[in-house]
Structures are given as structure tokens and as C-alpha cells.
Amino acid sequence: xxxxxxxxxxxxxxxxxxxxxxxxxxxxxxxxxxxxxxxxxxxxxxxxxxxxxxxxxxxxxxxxxxxxxxxxxxxxxxxxxxxxxxxxxxxxxxxxxxxxxxxxxxxxxxxxxxxxxxxxxxxxxxxxxxxxxxxxxxxxxxxxxxxxxxxxxxxxxxxxxxxxxxxxxxxxxxxxxxxxxxxxxxxxxxxxxxxxxx
Amino acid sequence: xxxxxxxxxxxxxxxxxxxxxxxxxxxxxxxxxxxxxxxxxxxxxxxxxxxxxxxxxxxxxxxxxxxxxxxxxxxxxxxxxxxxxxxxxxxxxxxxxxxxxxxxxxxxxxxxxxxxxxxxxxxxxxxxxxxxxxxxxxxxxxxxxxxxxxxxxxxxxxxxxxxxxxxxxxxxxxxxxxxxxxxxxxxxxxxxxxxxxx
Numbered sequence: 001x002x003x004x005x006x007x008x009x010x011x012x013x014x015x016x017x018x019x020x021x022x023x024x025x026x027x028x029x030x031x032x033x034x035x036x037x038x039x040x041x042x043x044x045x046x047x048x049x050x051x052x053x054x055x056x057x058x059x060x061x062x063x064x065x066x067x068x069x070x071x072x073x074x075x076x077x078x079x080x081x082x083x084x085x086x087x088x089x090x091x092x093x094x095x096x097x098x099x100x101x102x103x104x105x106x107x108x109x110x111x112x113x114x115x116x117x118x119x120x121x122x123x124x125x126x127x128x129x130x131x132x133x134x135x136x137x138x139x140x141x142x143x144x145x146x147x148x149x150x151x152x153x154x155x156x157x158x159x160x161x162x163x164x165x166x167x168x169x170x171x172x173x174x175x176x177x178x179x180x181x182x183x184x185x186x187x188x189x190x191x192x193x194x195x196x197x198x
Numbered sequence: 199x200x201x202x203x204x205x206x207x208x209x210x211x212x213x214x215x216x217x218x219x220x221x222x223x224x225x226x227x228x229x230x231x232x233x234x235x236x237x238x239x240x241x242x243x244x245x246x247x248x249x250x251x252x253x254x255x256x257x258x259x260x261x262x263x264x265x266x267x268x269x270x271x272x273x274x275x276x277x278x279x280x281x282x283x284x285x286x287x288x289x290x291x292x293x294x295x296x297x298x299x300x301x302x303x304x305x306x307x308x309x310x311x312x313x314x315x316x317x318x319x320x321x322x323x324x325x326x327x328x329x330x331x332x333x334x335x336x337x338x339x340x341x342x343x344x345x346x347x348x349x350x351x352x353x354x355x356x357x358x359x360x361x362x363x364x365x366x367x368x369x370x371x372x373x374x375x376x377x378x379x380x381x382x383x384x385x386x387x388x389x390x391x392x393x394x395x396x
Contacts, residue, residue, distance in 0.1 A: 012376060013368035014212050030373060160376040160392060162368055170211035170360055175228060178358040183383040190381055190390060194358060
């Protein structure tokens, strides 16, 4: 049975993105230059945590993570990740707009799912086999899965910045306990791992 | 010159207290049994972080931390801490209502300050001499000092629970960077230490 994990990079005050996420500012105002920095510019120091993010047999992401700030589909847009995305596995994109599968190099195929988180999780688990399923974000998607109690392991990468506004993790997810597993400070992010439940 | 530190116990989603803080539920609904547990019931495992909280030459707290949920003063009320509070130093309580100094055993004297955070900090620094000044809470008071840029070191004790509602740290404090110093998971709290600024 696949475990389900979720990696989220957030500010110290809990924002996964600033306001105004667009193609040129994918993490929003005030956050695009800061939140993803630990992954992009300190790869060695953060190699373990970075490696775990893509260590899954299938991925689920929100449409806004695939293609932020747009209405319908621009079929020219094939994601942020170039010809060979780092997933090397099926990626199920939650959306209200149907779109044909998009197969890229290296084993990554984007499937566009209109049946909500339950359909996405069923399909991801079937695709992952014995490997884990990753809830890849963004915050809205993570919050939906947290609210439904469908995440086993939550990995927070807390960037030492207070943003004050944006899209918040832990919105409308109810109350629950977690169990700390592992923690590590680096200059650009503090890595906190929890299982959900006590 | 005194450094100014602030210890805050918060839930993973950033709440320093639940709703409805009263004398019988000082941390509010859903939080009174959970947030302070690391200090009360795991004293040995958390001895270092617990000891640092009161290692200051003077303290500042909000009136709601001294006496939650009331309007005027009940002069019978002398705080939560019994005859000999753990501060052993002057404690400056922010309030809109004047009250005479309250001297308890062991060197703790509560002074009631009506001139706001600047007056409180001036008096606390004068009293502390070379020792540190502690901003003891609650969240409203911590947020006032954070917004004014008056805290040097922030120590968060993150309890592995998602509360979903209550009084939030980092409300209306603007944007700023921090520098991670130290981090440690224990079963009941993750201790994060930051200096403010980058």
C-alpha cells in the first residue's frame, strides 16, 4: 500500500506563496525570489531533502502549480520543467478543464483529472504500485488532502522569512495532531518532518 | 546593551492560543491542554529551552497574559504563578488601566505600564542592566514588538498540532528575514531559534 507524503515550502508565518502568482512570478510577489531558493541555490546542503521530493511512484498537483494564473488551457504550455521533468513518473493534475495526456521525456506523463482529489489519489496509487504517492502542491491542493486526512507524512521546508500575506498552508483543514520525526536547520530552510496522527 | 528575546509557544499552523482565553482556559479552547504541555509535563527533555525562558533581567508581558479576559482590575488577582513567580526580576505589564506595583516573593515585582511598548522597553532595559530583556507574550504583545523591529532573538516552540483558529503570531508584523541558529525536535515541541535580520 502506497504511503502518501507531501512536501511544502513555506515561510515562517505559514505562506506557501505570495499574492499574484503568475508565469513570471510563480511563487507570487515577495516569495518567488525567496521560497524556492533552498532548492535552487543550495542544492548540495539540502540534497537529502531535495532528493526525497521526487522519490515517488506518482505525483498529484493542483492545476495552478502546473500553469498558474490562467483560465483555460494554453496547449503550448507544457509546464515549468522543460523537455524532461524531474518526476519520471505519472503526474495527476487536478483541474476543471479536460485535456489530453501530455507525455514528456524521461517517463513523466501529465494526466489531467477532473474528478477531484479522490479520483486523483485512486489513479496515483494504482500507478505508484509499492512506491509512495507525492502530493506536490500547491497549498490549495495540500490543504484539500490534509482536510480529508489523506496524507501520511508531511515535510515542511520552512524558509526564514516572514511574508505577511499570500496563500496559506493549513487553511480550513480542521484540527489534528502530528508526530515529529526529523528536523534540520540549514541557512535557507529548516526541514521539519512529521507523520500525521499521534 | 540588553538584547531582547521572545519565546513563543505556537501550534504548527501558527496559533499562540485558541479562542476564548479565560482564567480557566488560559490558552483558549483546544490549546490549553496542548500548547503548554511541553513546559509542564516534559520538563527534563525540554530543560534547556525551558530554562532560557526565564533567563532575563526584566520581562514584558501583555495584560492578557497576566489576567486574561477581564475588563478592569481584580486586585485580588496576583497572576498565575503563586506567591513566588519564576521571574525573579521586574515584570512590566502593558495595560490601559493604572495599578500600583505588585511585589511578590523571590524578587518578582509586577509594574503596570500605560505608556505602550516603548515605555515598557525603556524601563525594562534600565532594570535589566547587562542582562537580556524577555518579551514574554502573548501573541498580541509579541506581534507589537515584532512589527516595531524591537526583538533580536525569536525562539519558537512549535507544538505538533494544527489548531485551525485562535490568536495568531505574525499578524500585521510586515515582512522581514531571520537567521536560523538552532533547532531541536522533542516529542511535545520543536524548538526553533532565530535571530532577526539576515
